[in-house]
Amino acid sequence: MKNLKVPFSPIRFSRNTLYLLDQRKLPNHEVWVPCRSSRAVWKAIRTMVVRGAPAIGVAAGYGLYLGIRSFKGDPKDFCTRLVQEARYLDSSRPTARNLAYAVERIIQKVCVSKEKSVPKLKQQVLEEAERIHNEDIQICRKIGQYGSALFRKGNTILTHCNAGGLATSGYGTALAVFYALKEKKIPFSVYVDETRPLLQGARLTAWELFKSKIPATLICDNMAASLMHAGKIDGVVVGADRIAMNGDTANKIGTYGVAVLAKVHGIPFYIAAPSTTFDLKAKTGKDIPIEERPHHEVSEMHGKRLAPKGMKVFNPSFDVTPHPYISGIITEAGVLKAPFQHSIKKIQTLLKK
Amino acid sequence: MKNLKVPFSPIRFSRNTLYLLDQRKLPNHEVWVPCRSSRAVWKAIRTMVVRGAPAIGVAAGYGLYLGIRSFKGDPKDFCTRLVQEARYLDSSRPTARNLAYAVERIIQKVCVSKEKSVPKLKQQVLEEAERIHNEDIQICRKIGQYGSALFRKGNTILTHCNAGGLATSGYGTALAVFYALKEKKIPFSVYVDETRPLLQGARLTAWELFKSKIPATLICDNMAASLMHAGKIDGVVVGADRIAMNGDTANKIGTYGVAVLAKVHGIPFYIAAPSTTFDLKAKTGKDIPIEERPHHEVSEMHGKRLAPKGMKVFNPSFDVTPHPYISGIITEAGVLKAPFQHSIKKIQTLLKK
Numbered sequence: 001m002k003n004l005k006v007p008f009s010p011i012r013f014s015r016n017t018l019y020l021l022d023q024r025k026l027p028n029h030e031v032w033v034p035c036r037s038s039r040a041v042w043k044a045i046r047t048m049v050v051r052g053a054p055a056i057g058v059a060a061g062y063g064l065y066l067g068i069r070s071f072k073g074d075p076k077d078f079c080t081r082l083v084q085e086a087r088y089l090d091s092s093r094p095t096a097r098n099l100a101y102a103v104e105r106i107i108q109k110v111c112v113s114k115e116k117s118v119p120k121l122k123q124q125v126l127e128e129a130e131r132i133h134n135e136d137i138q139i140c141r142k143i144g145q146y147g148s149a150l151f152r153k154g155n156t157i158l159t160h161c162n163a164g165g166l167a168t169s170g171y172g173t174a175l176a177v178f179y180a181l182k183e184k185k186i187p188f189s190v191y192v193d194e195t196r197p198l199l200q201g202a203r204l205t206a207w208e209l210f211k212s213k214i215p216a217t218l219i220c221d222n223m224a225a226s227l228m229h230a231g232k233i234d235g236v237v238v239g240a241d242r243i244a245m246n247g248d249t250a251n252k253i254g255t256y257g258v259a260v261l262a263k264v265h266g267i268p269f270y271i272a273a274p275s276t277t278f279d280l281k282a283k284t285g286k287d288i289p290i291e292e293r294p295h296h297e298v299s300e301m302h303g304k305r306l307a308p309k310g311m312k313v314f315n316p317s318f319d320v321t322p323h324p325y326i327s328g329i330i331t332e333a334g335v336l337k338a339p340f341q342h343s344i345k346k347i348q349t350l351l352k353k
Numbered sequence: 354m355k356n357l358k359v360p361f362s363p364i365r366f367s368r369n370t371l372y373l374l375d376q377r378k379l380p381n382h383e384v385w386v387p388c389r390s391s392r393a394v395w396k397a398i399r400t401m402v403v404r405g406a407p408a409i410g411v412a413a414g415y416g417l418y419l420g421i422r423s424f425k426g427d428p429k430d431f432c433t434r435l436v437q438e439a440r441y442l443d444s445s446r447p448t449a450r451n452l453a454y455a456v457e458r459i460i461q462k463v464c465v466s467k468e469k470s471v472p473k474l475k476q477q478v479l480e481e482a483e484r485i486h487n488e489d490i491q492i493c494r495k496i497g498q499y500g501s502a503l504f505r506k507g508n509t510i511l512t513h514c515n516a517g518g519l520a521t522s523g524y525g526t527a528l529a530v531f532y533a534l535k536e537k538k539i540p541f542s543v544y545v546d547e548t549r550p551l552l553q554g555a556r557l558t559a560w561e562l563f564k565s566k567i568p569a570t571l572i573c574d575n576m577a578a579s580l581m582h583a584g585k586i587d588g589v590v591v592g593a594d595r596i597a598m599n600g601d602t603a604n605k606i607g608t609y610g611v612a613v614l615a616k617v618h619g620i621p622f623y624i625a626a627p628s629t630t631f632d633l634k635a636k637t638g639k640d641i642p643i644e645e646r647p648h649h650e651v652s653e654m655h656g657k658r659l660a661p662k663g664m665k666v667f668n669p670s671f672d673v674t675p676h677p678y679i680s681g682i683i684t685e686a687g688v689l690k691a692p693f694q695h696s697i698k699k700i701q702t703l704l705k706k
Binding site (some may be wrong): 027028168193194195196197199202203206208210211215216217218219220221222223224225227228229253254256257258260261264279298299301302304306307308310311312313314315316319320 | 575
């Protein structure tokens with residue numbers, strides 16, 4: 001199966017090796033990390049070589065294949081092993097919904113099949129992983145189409161973190177909106193929150209937009225409020241790591257603050273995410289686990305201390321934006337509006353058909 | 354004149370030399386920069402060896418003395434030269450009100466005196482600079498007394514940037530509140546915004562509180578909103594660089610966002626500042642000049658790029674918090690409440706007596 005073309009992609013699979021663009025080294029170095037086992041994929045997800053919920057999902061799909069590629073047992077044990085590998089991969093990061101989605105989808109596909117040949121079962125796993133990969137690109141394009149219709153000539157749009165090509169298989173979710181606006185030749189500009197502590201905005205979103213010649217200005221996270229007050233922001237678009245069934249959305253830490261500030265200043269605030277980000281098991285944001293990451297991410301940079309040694313640090317990786325702050329959720333099937341309980345259910349039914 | 358004792362001070366004047374603790378090198382190195390001319394003081398203020406509005410004011414006072422120390426002309430030209438030096442020092446940074454206050458105060462004192470001896474005029478300049486220095490410490494103690502009465506046992510208080518001993522002559526404004534609470538043996542804890550781009554929270558406030566054994570936790574600026582949402586913040590106290598006569602307050606970039614978020618979450622938001630921070634000429638926040646600082650402060654750290662080369666950056670150093678977001682202004686004469694137009698005028702009259 002050949003992958004669809006995208007301007008750039010952080011994920012490549014070839015000859016039983018998953019190549020991941022090491023996003024920790026951007027924008028200064030473009031280094032590809034080869035992963036030849038599920039263990040290597042697990043580590044790449046955990047240490048954020050690959051990040052962004054959709055990209056994590058795609059990587060996990062291939063990781064599952066790499067995990068069962070060497071399976072030599074009885075065909076009837078294949079599924080048990082597949083589930084073990086899936087659980088293992090799912091333990092790499094707790095918040096991104098798309099990770100669980102990808103491995104669950106492969107299990108469902110393969111474990112219900114009547115196939116008895118182990119090589120053919122393995123082939124089914126790989127094909128489903130490739131299908132998830134290609135669908136991700138198509139989904140991102142559709143998000144771009146729907147999202148770009150929300151903006152007008154001359155608009156200035158704020159984004160937080162990186163929900164770009166680098167967070168997906170190559171076109172992005174929030175950034176798909178920008179790529180689509182550019183393709184439609186609608187002039188617009190972007191403010192990019194640098195997104196502490198790991199600076200995905202400064203390092204990744206800035207890199208993508210700069211490469212794509214989209215006019216963009218980098219700011220520190222704490223500068224967005226005064227830009228909003230000065231009337232310089234017409235809309236906000238961010239990605240999502242997991243969306244509860246009432247619309248509550250987990251995304252990169254800082255998203256909630258941006259959403260509240262947008263509401264206070266009367267600025268529309270949009271989530272852009274594939275429908276795979278919805279978590280049927282999460283009724284509200286309270287059901288979404290929030291990952292806490294190592295303290296040194298906040299207190300050190302380039303191996304140097306930014307804060308005194310021994311200083312206590314709190315480093316949650318995500319926050320939850322309650323649905324009343326969300327003007328719309330841009331998906332591959334259209335822009336969902338409140339009440340989200342209904343619009344999310346509707347879209348789920350629609351997409352199953 | 355001997356200086357009052359403080360736990361630690363970033364400013365020392367001895368034998369015609371102003372020693373400034375280089376705050377750019379904290380928390381890793383404690384380096385003192387000796388300044389022997391007004392030019393050296395100007396540069397130290399501009400490059401942020403010394404920072405924090407009250408500390409800048411105190412440093413500028415001594416800078417003025419160093420500027421006229423070598424004056425050898427006619428006594429009647431002394432004042433002209435003093436005003437020139439004052440203008441020069443005032444040009445080092447545009448937002449801090451206390452800078453202008455200190456040099457204007459010295460000019461008023463010296464230029465109205467009937468003293469005809471140049472050495473004695475110089476002595477008057479030095480003595481007034483020392484008086485400003487000592488008063489700053491006394492003022493900070495009073496701010497601590499008034500501010501600490503606003504909090505209760507077990508409270509958790511958020512602060513932004515560094516309005517601490519390092520921003521003043523040694524006790525702080527916002528942090529004076531914390532030192533006073535500690536002296537009163539009232540248990541409390543603090544969350545410290547790291548305060549991008551120059552990380553005055555992580556480097557300076559964290560250093561002060563850690564040194565003073567006040568329980569404090571460092572967070573990135575974009576994490577405060579979710580802590581507020583989780584009910585973990587009982588109040589916010591920050592400093593000020595300039596306060597307009599209607600209460601609108603210029604402070605470190607990000608303050609406005611914190612103030613809006615505090616209001617939305619029903620959390621009291623206090624400014625702590627000496628009365629010298631009020632600008633009689635600024636009717637509202639619109640009359641306060643906002644400094645824009647170099648782009649590399651945002652796009653580089655430790656000489657390494659955080660964003661792609663050529664990326665556009667916006668780096669305002671301050672923002673203005675409109676008065677409706679301010680629950681009170683803690684000054685050396687008490688806590689001012691809305692309507693601030695009246696309470697600020699009242700305090701000005703009171704302090705003149």
